[in-house]
Each structure stands twice: as C-alpha cells, then as structure tokens.
Amino acid sequence: MAHQHVINANLVNPSTDVLYHLGLSYSEAEREQFQAIFGDIKFFICGGSAERMKTFAHKLAETMDIKTPFGYSLSHIGSTSRYTTYKVGPVLIANHGMGMPSISILLHEVTKLLEYAGAHDAIYIRMGTSGGVGVEGGTVVLTSEALNHELRPVHVVPILGKLVERPAKLSEAVTAEIAAVCDSISIPYAIGKTLCADDFYEEQGRLDGAICEYTNEEKLAFLQTCHDAGTRNIEMESRLFAAFTHKLNIPAAVVCVTLLNRLEGDQVTKPHSVLEEYDLRPMSVVLAYIKSKLQ
Ligand SMILES: O=P(O)(O)O[C@H]1O[C@H](CO)[C@@H](O)[C@H]1O
Numbered sequence: 001m002a003h004q005h006v007i008n009a010n011l012v013n014p015s016t017d018v019l020y021h022l023g024l025s026y027s028e029a030e031r032e033q034f035q036a037i038f039g040d041i042k043f044f045i046c047g048g049s050a051e052r053m054k055t056f057a058h059k060l061a062e063t064m065d066i067k068t069p070f071g072y073s074l075s076h077i078g079s080t081s082r083y084t085t086y087k088v089g090p091v092l093i094a095n096h097g098m099g100m101p102s103i104s105i106l107l108h109e110v111t112k113l114l115e116y117a118g119a120h121d122a123i124y125i126r127m128g129t130s131g132g133v134g135v136e137g138g139t140v141v142l143t144s145e146a147l148n149h150e151l152r153p154v155h156v157v158p159i160l161g162k163l164v165e166r167p168a169k170l171s172e173a174v175t176a177e178i179a180a181v182c183d184s185i186s187i188p189y190a191i192g193k194t195l196c197a198d199d200f201y202e203e204q205g206r207l208d209g210a211i212c213e214y215t216n217e218e219k220l221a222f223l224q225t226c227h228d229a230g231t232r233n234i235e236m237e238s239r240l241f242a243a244f245t246h247k248l249n250i251p252a253a254v255v256c257v258t259l260l261n262r263l264e265g266d267q268v269t270k271p272h273s274v275l276e277e278y279d280l281r282p283m284s285v286v287l288a289y290i291k292s293k294l295q
C-alpha cells in the first residue's frame, strides 16, 4: 500500500515497527486493530508541556461531551517516559518537550502511527508559548513561516554528513481558518513570522543567561531587525514542525501565546494567575477550531 504522508520505501508494508518513544508498536498482523483504534484521527495537537496537554485533553473531552465509563478518568496511551499521549475522539494529543530534536522524534513516530492506521487527513497543530517581538504579552501569534538565526524561512537537517535544506512553511488555509476563530471568540492575535531558536537564552538574545557576551543595545538591534523582517514571536520548535509537515504535505499550524514583549524585557515576571490565563488562550482557540471543523 502506497504511503500518503510517509516518504520511506523501507516502510512499505512493514511487518512490524516499534514506535519506541511512544511506547507503542505496530504489526501487520494487528493492522485492523490498529486501524480501529487510531483510524478516525483528524487532528494531532501537540505542545511542550505534559501538564498543558493533559488539561487540553480534559477540556476537549468536556467540549465534545465524550464520557469515560463510570469510575474511569481520561488515561494516557503508551509509555509516558518521554511523551504523554492521549486520544480524545478524533484528536490525538501529545506533549513534545522542549526543542527541535524532541519534537522531531515525536513527529516521526506519530506520523508513522497515523499512516499505519490509515488516518490520512489529520491536521497538525503546535499549541505553545513564546516571547513576543513588538506584540503585547497575551497575544496569540499564528505563524506564517518559521525563521532560522539568519531570518531565513528554512530548516537545515544534517543527513549522512550533508546539509539538506527544507522550506519551513505552514498551511495558509489552516492559519486563516484559525485566525477567523480568534476573531469569533475575541482572542487578541497576530499573524507573523516566528523566529525559532535552539536555545532560550543566548540564541533568543536574552541578557539573563549564565553566559552573555553582548550588550543591551546589540540585543535590541537584533530584535528590531527581527521585527522589521516581520517576526512577531520567538520559540523553539516551529521551524522543524513547519519543515516536517510541509515536506510530507500535512496541513499544519503553529498557535503560540506570547508571555512577554521581548522589546521590553527578558524575564517572565507576570503573576502565575496571568500566565495561566495566557496558557488557556491557544487552548480556547484550538478547541473552538476543532469544534468548527467537526460540525
Ligand atoms: O510552551 P512550549 O510549547 O513548551 O514552547 C516554548 O516554551 C519552551 C521554552 O520555555 C520552548 O519549548 C518554547 O518553544
């Protein structure tokens, strides 16, 4: 059977495939069972923190009126040693940890899982937090494209000792639909480019890391250059996420709330209650989006 979202001749009709970090395995002999469990998936929603994804899974079950049998609560799937994964109706939910290596492993394994299950039309969404660039804390930024440190919308993957460059684009159509949802539920949002860094401190131009060898003026000049190039936030996974989904023709969007405006500071100093409310904004947007698509 030809794959739709996996480009790997080695995986055409595999007899088994261990999805090691998910703690799940696929086997040809159990294909029908695998399809019965995962075949209906229409959305894959991920974000860094396991706690956030658990909250989202509960909210989604509530929104969709999906009940667990009396005495049971929502339970994760597979192993939780690396990622925590839930399935709520047609939505697969997982946390991806911090940084591109971590989200990359999750995306490879989830994409193979969906392929084996015959779930070929899932939309992928990363739902996270970020630092704003010229936008107020609490703004939900919808990523148009993800940038590298040179502000180029490409992701470079070292493969067999060579550098392979892939465009880091997201789906314009999905992003526009999510923007319409933000409008309809009055969530402040911006569509813009996202600078994706491999680090929270030096690569994001913070002055408060354990190492800092630049001045405040140099930091602000860099952030201003980012802003002038259309950057509206900074985080740590969108570039890999965009390049991976674009390569495999998977519709995808990145929806990240800003915790602060980096032109005004580096430390996340807002009270916990405010940050908690910010964290709920991308969730509300994605919940409303899923609801609108399933209706
Ligand atoms: O809130 P999440 O989804 O973890 O995303 C952002 O927060 C983490 C850094 O604090 C990085 O993973 C960054 O991308």
Ligand SMILES: O=c1cc[nH]c(=O)[nH]1
Binding pocket: 129, 130, 131, 132, 200, 204, 234, 235, 236, 259
């Ligand atoms: O400034 C920030 C905030 C959240 N996540 C990041 O990567 N950067």
